[in-house]
Amino acid sequence: MKNPLDSLWGTIISGLVITVILYFVVKSLITAAA
Amino acid sequence: MDFVPAIARWVHFLAGVMWIGLLYYFNFVQVAALKAATADGTAAGITKHVAPRALLYFRWAAVVTWLAGATLLGDKFVDAFLLRHGMAAIGVGAWLGTIMLVNVWALIWPNQQKILGLKPATDEEKNKARRVAFLASRTNTALSIPMLFFMASGLTHRSIFFGM
Numbered sequence: 439m440k441n442p443l444d445s446l447w448g449t450i451i452s453g454l455v456i457t458v459i460l461y462f463v464v465k466s467l468i469t470a471a472a
Numbered sequence: 473m474d475f476v477p478a479i480a481r482w483v484h485f486l487a488g489v490m491w492i493g494l495l496y497y498f499n500f501v502q503v504a505a506l507k508a509a510t511a512d513g514t515a516a517g518i519t520k521h522v523a524p525r526a527l528l529y530f531r532w533a534a535v536v537t538w539l540a541g542a543t544l545l546g547d548k549f550v551d552a553f554l555l556r557h558g559m560a561a562i563g564v565g566a567w568l569g570t571i572m573l574v575n576v577w578a579l580i581w582p583n584q585q586k587i588l589g590l591k592p593a594t595d596e597e598k599n600k601a602r603r604v605a606f607l608a609s610r611t612n613t614a615l616s617i618p619m620l621f622f623m624a625s626g627l628t629h630r631s632i633f634f635g636m
Contacts, residue, residue, distance in 0.1 A: 443610035446500065453617025460564055460618050465633045467560040472634075 480543040487536035492616055494530040499613045502526075503606070519588055527584055534576045538569060561633055562626030568619035572612045579608035 442448030502518065509515040545552050545566065552563035583605035586593035593601060625632055 441607075443607055443614065449499070449610050449614045450617065453614040456614065457618040457621050460622070461633075464555075464561050464564055464622070467555055468558070468630075468633045471556070471558075471560075 477544055477546065480540045484537060484540035484544055487533045487540060490529055490533035491537050492620070494526050494533065495609065495612055495616060497526065498530075498609055523584070523588055524590070527581065527588075531576050531581050534573050538573045541566060541569060558630070559626075561622055561630060565619055565622030565626050568615050568622065572615055572619065575608045575612050580605050580612070583608070 440448075442452050502523070506515055506518055509518055542549060545562075548557075548559055551557040552559040552566050555563040582591075583601035585591040586598055586601040587605060
């Protein structure tokens with residue numbers, strides 16, 4: 439499998455995917471604490 | 473008194489723009505430019521005169537950004553890194569920034585020193601260093617996307633983590 443970091447678009451898409459995943463992680467942390 | 477956090481925020485922005493600006497320069501401009509320059513024999517212009525200067529500002533801007541960010545967090549520093557007491561969102565931004573800082577000093581800079589000939593290295597070591605520095609730099613570019621999201625929304629737009 440090709441490393442997505444070898445291309446700029448792969449890097450940007452990886453960053454966006456991590457953003458979405460972390461958004462839901464933080465959302466669950468915040469709502470659990472509320 | 474608001475003076476210290478206001479100055480810390482200002483310095484955090486200034487140094488952060490330089491750090492991430494140079495990171496994007498490396499990834500969006502220099503990698504492709506170096507490939508083309510190597511093909512026509514003009515790579516030395518970049519590797520001798522541009523890259524060392526860019527790396528100097530890049531690595532120290534990373535340190536200043538982190539220190540100003542830590543100052544800005546103040547007594548909430550521990551809460552942010554432990555993702556507790558309403559500091560989870562900015563804390564994730566702080567963690568990402570910290571991972572990126574470690575990447576700069578532990579992976580990118582030591583390997584760039586070998587690549588640019590500032591540190592002795594065999595051709596094999598240089599080739600390995602090129603790959604490690606490239607992937608660490610690309611990792612930081614990818615991480616900068618969520619890092620900037622959590623920095624931008626972590627404190628002032630926290631409502632986006634409720635709702636939906």
